Amino acid sequence: MAIPIQRVTFDRTLLLVMPAALFMMLLFIYPFLYGLLLSLNPPEGDWLDNYQKFFTTDNLWPTIWTTLRLAVPVTLINVGLALPIAFKMRVHTRYQRWITTILVVPVSLGTVLIAEGMLTYFGPKGWLVQTIQFLHLYEGSIRLTHNFWGVLISLVISGFPFCFLLILSYITGIDPALARAAATLGAGRADQFRQIYLPLLAPGLAICFCLAFVQSFSVFPSAVLLGAPAGPTRVISIAAYEAAFEQYDYSLASAIAMIMGFVQLLIVAAVLGLRNLFYRGPAMGGKG
Amino acid sequence: MSTVSQPVVPTPRKPIPRIAGRAIERAWLDRVWSGFLWGVMLLFLLNIGAIIAAVATSSFARRWLGTWLPDGWTTNWYLAAWKEFQLGSVLWVTTEIVGAVVLIALVLGVPAAYTLARRDFPGKRFLMLLFLLPLMVPPITYGIPLATVLYKLRLAGTMNGVILANLIPAVPFVILVMTPFIEQIDRNIESAARVFGASTLQMFRHVLVPLLGPGILAASLLVLVRTIALFELTFLTAGPDSQTLVVALYYAVFAAGVRAPQSVDAMAMIYMVVTLVWLLIAMRFVDPTQLVSRVKEHPQRA
Numbered sequence: 199m200a201i202p203i204q205r206v207t208f209d210r211t212l213l214l215v216m217p218a219a220l221f222m223m224l225l226f227i228y229p230f231l232y233g234l235l236l237s238l239n240p241p242e243g244d245w246l247d248n249y250q251k252f253f254t255t256d257n258l259w260p261t262i263w264t265t266l267r268l269a270v271p272v273t274l275i276n277v278g279l280a281l282p283i284a285f286k287m288r289v290h291t292r293y294q295r296w297i298t299t300i301l302v303v304p305v306s307l308g309t310v311l312i313a314e315g316m317l318t319y320f321g322p323k324g325w326l327v328q329t330i331q332f333l334h335l336y337e338g339s340i341r342l343t344h345n346f347w348g349v350l351i352s353l354v355i356s357g358f359p360f361c362f363l364l365i366l367s368y369i370t371g372i373d374p375a376l377a378r379a380a381a382t383l384g385a386g387r388a389d390q391f392r393q394i395y396l397p398l399l400a401p402g403l404a405i406c407f408c409l410a411f412v413q414s415f416s417v418f419p420s421a422v423l424l425g426a427p428a429g430p431t432r433v434i435s436i437a438a439y440e441a442a443f444e445q446y447d448y449s450l451a452s453a454i455a456m457i458m459g460f461v462q463l464l465i466v467a468a469v470l471g472l473r474n475l476f477y478r479g480p481a482m483g484g485k486g
Numbered sequence: 487m488s489t490v491s492q493p494v495v496p497t498p499r500k501p502i503p504r505i506a507g508r509a510i511e512r513a514w515l516d517r518v519w520s521g522f523l524w525g526v527m528l529l530f531l532l533n534i535g536a537i538i539a540a541v542a543t544s545s546f547a548r549r550w551l552g553t554w555l556p557d558g559w560t561t562n563w564y565l566a567a568w569k570e571f572q573l574g575s576v577l578w579v580t581t582e583i584v585g586a587v588v589l590i591a592l593v594l595g596v597p598a599a600y601t602l603a604r605r606d607f608p609g610k611r612f613l614m615l616l617f618l619l620p621l622m623v624p625p626i627t628y629g630i631p632l633a634t635v636l637y638k639l640r641l642a643g644t645m646n647g648v649i650l651a652n653l654i655p656a657v658p659f660v661i662l663v664m665t666p667f668i669e670q671i672d673r674n675i676e677s678a679a680r681v682f683g684a685s686t687l688q689m690f691r692h693v694l695v696p697l698l699g700p701g702i703l704a705a706s707l708l709v710l711v712r713t714i715a716l717f718e719l720t721f722l723t724a725g726p727d728s729q730t731l732v733v734a735l736y737y738a739v740f741a742a743g744v745r746a747p748q749s750v751d752a753m754a755m756i757y758m759v760v761t762l763v764w765l766l767i768a769m770r771f772v773d774p775t776q777l778v779s780r781v782k783e784h785p786q787r788a
Contacts, residue, residue: 211601211686215613218598218657222616226628226654233631279526286523299769301527304534306761308715310735311754314747315537318544323552325536355534386512408622416624419717419736435626435718442722448634459627466622 237453248453258454261434262461268346268421268433269414272353276410277403279354280361285391288369298366305359312352313423317343348424349431353414361410368402369395404473408466415462434458538758545751563752571738571753577760580730583645583720584713587652588706594653595660596702600694602661603668617658625655625718633722643725651719659712660705667701668694700771707768714761731757 240247252258283301287294304312320326320342330336342348376398377390385393418435425431438458442451545563547556567573602613620628632651633642641647671694679689695702717732724733735757738750 209605209607211605212607214597214686215601218594218661219613219616221594221653221657222620225632225650226620227616229632229635230628232635233628236631236634279530282519282523283527286520297527299766300531302765302769303762305711305715306758306765307534307538308732308735308754308757308761309717310732310739310750311541311758312537313739314544314751314754315541318540318751319533319537325540325554328554355537358530387516412622412624416626416718418626418721423736423739435624438626438630442630442633448630451630452634455627455630459623462623462627 233452234456236449237456240449241447248450249457251450252453252457257432258437261432261437262457264431265415265417265433265435266461268349268353268417268431269411272350272357272414273407273411275354276357276361276414277365277407280358280365280406281399281403284362284366284369285395287366288374298363301362302359304355307356309352309356309419309423312355313420316348316352316424320348343424344426346425346430349417349421352420352424353417356420357410357413360413361406364406364409365399365402368399368406371402372398400473404469407469411465411469412462415458415465434461541751541754541758544748545755547748550748563746563748564756566746567749567752567756570749571734573734573753573756576729576731576734579645579728580714583648583652583728583730584710586649587656587713588709590649591653591656591660591709592702592706595657595705596664596698597690598657599661599664600668600690603665604673617661620654620658621662625716626722628654629719629722632719636723642723643728645728647723648720648728648730651723652713652716654719655716656709656713659709663705663708664698664701667698667704671697703771704768707764707771711761711765711768714764731760 237248238245240251244250287297307315318324320340322339326342327340330340342351372395377394380390380394416435417433418439421427421431421433421436427436434454435458438451438454441447441454543556544550546559546561548558548560550556598617602610602617629651632654636642636647636651641650675693675697676689679693684692714730715732717736720730721733721736724730729737735750735753738753
């Protein structure tokens with residue numbers, strides 16, 4: 199296969215990657231560094247003043263926990279639900295395509311429609327409460343909007359389809375011959391899943407977890423529309439937005455953005471580190 | 487146990503019932519688990535259906551206060567929303583921005599994906615990281631510094647600024663989606679084109695782009711759907727004349743006050759239909775199960 203020609207001259211194909219690389223440097227790396235410098239140059243005070251302010255102000259530092267308390271369960275629910283359902287949908291049946299399409303529809307809803315719908319449907323006079331009272335299932339009051347649960351539910355609705363699609367594409371990328379070989383040796387479906395699919399899926403699951411986590415970690419519109427943005431769902435992006443566009447303190451806002459990015463990268467690093475504990479190798483059996 | 491008519495070889499009978507018992511138990515567990523999963527899916531879809539139905543009902547309702555169904559039906563809210571929120575111009579702006587983002591992202595992303603899929607070179611890992619990072623950090627993180635830079639350059643609040651901001655996740659996304667499509671193409675075809683003296687540009691135009699058609703279509707449709715739905719970056723960089731539909735919708739709810747909720751619902755329905763149409767078109771051309779990795783289709787016998 200190897201072509202015995204030594205390339206001494208510069209490979210001009212490499213030029214093709216340049217525009218995109220340059221673009222990312224200019225519009226991603228440069229603003230990032232600019233923001234970092236800006237955050238270290240507060241209008242008054244020491245160079246670390248913004249960070250000190252963040253970690254000592256009572257309505258700023260708890261936003262980290264508020265965000266994590268929301269983002270971690272949402273991501274776990276999304277990945278945890280998507281995994282078994284995608285596993286079930288992996289074999290080609292008549293329904294597979296249909297169910298996949300239906301499960302993906304919520305992607306198109308948009309935060310506002312989900313918010314409006316939930317406010318109407320879960321509202322004090324909404325269909326859910328009316329149904330439950332009609333059936334005499336539960337007589338107390340149910341509050342699923344303008345609090346933690348409202349944001350959680352809306353994030354699950356908008357995040358699940360994405361996780362499902364991603365995991366489904368990873369699962370269908372695993373050669374079914376491997377599982378069939380295991381079945382020949384007497385492995386049941388649960389064993390096949392634990393011994394064959396799960397280790398091979400580990401990298402995909404790690405990526406899916408990270409991407410789903412980003413989505414729920416940066417929650418902004420639904421925390422405002424469905425949560426209680428002054429209290430229990432005052433997430434970190436709200437704090438950053440307020441600093442930038444209500445107090446016009448871009449320096450502090452950049453500092454909050456940096457902290458947010460740092461926490462995010464910590465989680466990503468932890469997940470990828472966990473993933474390294476699993477098997478590494480090809481997901482294709484035989485001839486590959 | 488033993489009958490008189492069959493005094494033949496004593497077959498080892500004992501283990502059989504145990505295995506059968508375990509198999510039955512297993513099958514039973516499988517059924518319970520499968521039923522549970524169907525239940526979860528049904529519950530999920532039922533509630534989402536109800537949420538959509540609630541918005542749809544409200545957008546056609548004359549007056550709807552705490553009853554099962556509204557008093558009467560009307561389509562006036564759609565007309566009102568169209569006029570009140572200047573939906574005509576918002577939709578036009580959205581189309582322009584999304585179109586520009588898709589085009590530029592393809593022009594930048596496809597060649598880059600080609601190089602990354604085909605060549606090994608020093609610094610490749612760094613470039614991969616550079617292209618993955620924007621997808622791995624929340625948009626607000628780089629959106630706020632980016633907005634400050636764009637304000638300094640007087641680009642924020644204009645269409646160009648919004649397009650630039652939306653390109654940051656779009657270009658890496660195109661690269662990510664295109665790379666497996668490019669890896670599928672046989673290198674020998676390119677070599678043949680080279681042998682006949684095609685320049686890189688000619689090879690791209692006459693060989694790669696036609697072969698990559700489905701991949702390019704998939705990438706552009708996915709970027710399109712994502713850009714329509716991307717809220718944060720547009721929200722941070724848009725001015726009054728450069729709002730896309732999502733941002734306009736958010737402002738309509740956030741600054742609701744005097745407006746009737748029904749007209750917001752009508753607008754949300756318009757948004758849903760716009761995205762849904764594109765999404766369904768995308769799903770026709772892209773099998774979502776083949777996005778990340780290619781599968782060899784095995785004959786299913788099970």
